[in-house]
Amino acid sequence: MIEPGFNSENDNSQLQAAVVLEGISKLFGRFAALHDLTAILPAGRLYALLGENGAGKTTLLRIIAGLARPTQGTVRVLGCNVARNTSARIGYMAHATLLYDDLTARENLDYFVGLYSGQQRISSQESLEMVGLENVDPRRRISHYSQGMKQRLALARALVSSPDLLLLDEPFSNVDAKSISAMSSLLGELRDHGTTVVVITHQVEAVVGVADEWITMHAGTIVRRNKSLQGAGIPRRGEQ
Amino acid sequence: MSLARAVALHLRKDLRLEWRSKDAVNSMLFFTLLVVVVFAFAFDPLAEESRLIAGGIGWVALLFAAIVALNQSWARELRNGVLDALRLAPAPANALFLGKVIANFVFVAAIEALITPVFVVFYNLRIIGSGWQLILVAGLGTWALIVNGTFFAALSIRTRNRELMLPLILFPISLPALLAMVMATTNILTGERVPTDWIKLLAVYDVVFTAVSLLLFESILGAE
Numbered sequence: 001m002i003e004p005g006f007n008s009e010n011d012n013s014q015l016q017a018a019v020v021l022e023g024i025s026k027l028f029g030r031f032a033a034l035h036d037l038t039a040i041l042p043a044g045r046l047y048a049l050l051g052e053n054g055a056g057k058t059t060l061l062r063i064i065a066g067l068a069r070p071t072q073g074t075v076r077v078l079g080c081n082v083a084r085n086t087s088a089r090i091g092y093m094a095h096a097t098l099l100y101d102d103l104t105a106r107e108n109l110d111y112f113v114g115l116y117s118g119q120q121r122i123s124s125q126e127s128l129e130m131v132g133l134e135n136v137d138p139r140r141r142i143s144h145y146s147q148g149m150k151q152r153l154a155l156a157r158a159l160v161s162s163p164d165l166l167l168l169d170e171p172f173s174n175v176d177a178k179s180i181s182a183m184s185s186l187l188g189e190l191r192d193h194g195t196t197v198v199v200i201t202h203q204v205e206a207v208v209g210v211a212d213e214w215i216t217m218h219a220g221t222i223v224r225r226n227k228s229l230q231g232a233g234i235p236r237r238g239e240q
Numbered sequence: 241m242s243l244a245r246a247v248a249l250h251l252r253k254d255l256r257l258e259w260r261s262k263d264a265v266n267s268m269l270f271f272t273l274l275v276v277v278v279f280a281f282a283f284d285p286l287a288e289e290s291r292l293i294a295g296g297i298g299w300v301a302l303l304f305a306a307i308v309a310l311n312q313s314w315a316r317e318l319r320n321g322v323l324d325a326l327r328l329a330p331a332p333a334n335a336l337f338l339g340k341v342i343a344n345f346v347f348v349a350a351i352e353a354l355i356t357p358v359f360v361v362f363y364n365l366r367i368i369g370s371g372w373q374l375i376l377v378a379g380l381g382t383w384a385l386i387v388n389g390t391f392f393a394a395l396s397i398r399t400r401n402r403e404l405m406l407p408l409i410l411f412p413i414s415l416p417a418l419l420a421m422v423m424a425t426t427n428i429l430t431g432e433r434v435p436t437d438w439i440k441l442l443a444v445y446d447v448v449f450t451a452v453s454l455l456l457f458e459s460i461l462g463a464e
Contacts, residue, residue: 092324097321
C-alpha cells in the first residue's frame with residue numbers, strides 16, 4: 001500500500017515534464033561519459049533505463065539527481081534549474097546503500113527522516129513496511145543484513161522523503177525473486193500515485209509489467225525509446 | 241528545519257557510530273599514550289624542565305592524534321556513499337559541519353581528560369599558574385584544531401592520498417593556534433607570565449576560522 005504523502009493529485013503533472021535534458025555532455029578528462037544528450041521525461045511514468053556497462057546510465061542519473069554537474073548542457077528537474085531547490089523532492093538509490101553499517105535499519109531511517117524535517121516525508125516505520133522489512137529484529141545492525149535486505153533498505157531510505165522523482169540505480173541487484181516482484185509492484189504503485197520513476201537495470205524482466213517506457217543508452221547518448229520491451233535491446237558495438 | 245535541531249541530529253549519529261566502533265577514540269588514545277610515555281623515558285626531565293616542554297609535547301601529540309579522528313569522521317560518510325544522501329537532504333549543510341566539529345571536539349576532549357593524569361605523573365607536573373586558565377586554553381586550543389581539521393578533512397575527502405593531504409594542509413594553517421596553545425600552556429605551568437595575550441589570540445583564531453569554515457563548507461559539500 002502506498003501511504004499518504006505520495007502524490008495522489010497528479011492529473012496535471014502527467015502532462016508536465018519531470019526531467020528536461022538539453023545537449024548534456026559530461027567529460028571525465030578526455031572521456032565523454034555523456035555526449036550531447038537531449039531528452040524529455042514526462043512526469044508520472046516509470047522509465048527503464050537500459051544499456052551496456054559504460055553507456056553513461058549512472059552518470060546520467062547522478063546529473064538528474066544534482067550530484068554531478070554536466071560539462072555542457074542544461075538540466076531542468078521538476079521545473080527547476082537549480083539542483084538545491086529540488087533535491088528534497090528526489091529519492092535516489094545508488095549502487096552503494098547510502099546507509100551506515102553500524103546503525104540498525106530504524107536508526108538509519110530515523111536519521112534520514114529527521115534530515116527531511118519540515119518537508120513532505122513518511123515515517124521510518126512506513127518506509128520499512130513498504131519494502132517488507134518491518135519485522136526484522138530492530139537491534140540488528142545492517143552490517144549483518146544480507147545484500148538483498150540492504151538493497152530493500154536502501155530503497156526504503158530513498159522513499160522517506162516521499163519523492164516526486166525516484167531515481168534507482170540497479171535496485172534489483174542481489175535481491176531474491178520474491179522480493180524483486182514485491183519491489184517491482186511497489187514501483188508500479190508509486191508510479192500510479194504520480195511519482196516519476198527512473199530505474200537503471202540489467203534485469204529487464206523485473207520491470208516488464210510496470211515500465212511505461214524503455215530507454216536504451218549507448219556510448220553516452222540515448223539511442224532508442226520504446227513503449228514496449230521489443231526493440232529496446234542493447235545495440236551491438238558500432239550499431240546506433 | 242532549524243540549524244540547532246539538525247546539528248543535534250548529526251551529533252547524535254556521530255556519537256552513536258563512534259560509541260559502537262570506537263575507531264577514532266582507541267587510535268587517538270593509543271597514539272597519545274605512546275608519545276607521552278616515549279618522550280618521558282627518552283628525556284627523563286626534571287620537574288623544572290617538564291614545565292617548559294610539557295606544553296609542546298602535549299599539544300603536538302594531540303594534534304597528531306586528532307588527525308586520526310578527523311580522517312575517520314569523514315571516511316564514515318564516504319563508506320557506502322552516504323555523503324551523496326546527505327548532499328540530497330534539505331537539512332542545512334552547516335549543520336553537518338557543526339555536528340562533526342562538536343563530535344570531534346568531544347572525542348579529543350575525552351582523550352585530553354584521560355591523558356592528563358598520565359601526563360602529570362610521567363612529567364612530575366604541578367601547575368604554578370592558575371588552573372582555570374589551562375582549562376580555557378585546552379578548550380579554545382582543541383576547538384581551533386578541530387574546526388580547521390574538520391574543514392580541511394572535508395576538503396581533502398575526495399583526494400586519493402587524503403590521509404597524507406590532511407596533515408599537509410592542516411599543520412601550516414594551525415601553526416598560529418599551536419604556538420598560542422604551547423606558549424599559553426607553558427606560561428601557566430611555569431607561572432612566569434600571564435598568558436592573556438595568547439588566550440586572546442586563540443579566541444580570535446577560533447572565531448575567524450569557525451566563521452570562514454561555515455561560510456565555505458556548503459561549496460565544499462556540493463563539489464563533485
